[in-house]
Amino acid sequence: MISARAVAGVLPGLAPATYARDHACFETRSDQRRLIADHLVTVLADRRIGPISMLSVGCGDGALDARLAATLADVLPTRPVRYVGIDPYAGSAAAFVAALSDLDRESLETQVHVATFDEAPVAGPFDVITFVHSMYYVPRVAETLRAAFDLLGPGGELIVVNAPRGVLNALVGVLAPPLEGHRQWFSDDVVAGFAEAGQQLEEIVTLEGRLDLAVASDAVLDFTVQARLTPELRPLVRAYLHAVSVPDASGEMRVPHPVDVFCVKRSDL
């Protein structure tokens, strides 16, 4: 793998036009999104009273946010729910709006900004702000956390859902090209960012997902490593993924696909 990697040089990154489609295919091979949705629904269940405003940073196609928005709207059918998404890819932002509109809840007001978090003209306050699998891409973690915290209202929560480096993302570390001058940020970077921002973390929750990459397409494999692989590297990456797989409860071989959930709260005062 090391010599094939050296021969390949710096690999191209993922194309914006196909990112969302390949991400959706990748998610079908993992139980992680269901674990995240179940966890966030439990967190939101504590917020049963009054209007609520949510901000989803890096909302993607809204597949996860639609489930959360429906949960919030259905607690009280007349309860005003303001749900704002931010995503730099116009195709994903449009899909987010469509996914929430399809819920057809009168009390749900949806808005989206086609922009990076840094550039989005978003106005708080928000009760809950989520970064689900999007903190990897921001230029500076601590600065982003500070800016997000400032958008919270009293009693608000900032929730970051991010992958640890682990056996899976060791591949990203080796194979993915830098993003606008920085590598992708994993959980240890997020922990360091919270410390640098002076924000007090609640207990970190790890959700133990499992990923089935045994018959993954080339596009899903590329999404997995966040780079366009060469034909020489693909079989080596598949062999690595097979080697790090472990049997799940039914004995099927799966790649460990854990994700960490970080939360900070703004005091009520």
Ligand SMILES: C[S@@+](CC[C@H](N)C(=O)[O-])C[C@H]1O[C@@H](n2cnc3c(N)ncnc32)[C@H](O)[C@@H]1O
């Ligand atoms: C892995 S997807 C996650 C999408 C969605 N949150 C989910 O869990 O299905 C990461 C998303 O972050 C977006 N993104 C990338 N850089 C960003 C930035 N600087 N600010 C906000 N979103 C960003 C991407 O366009 C992409 O839709």
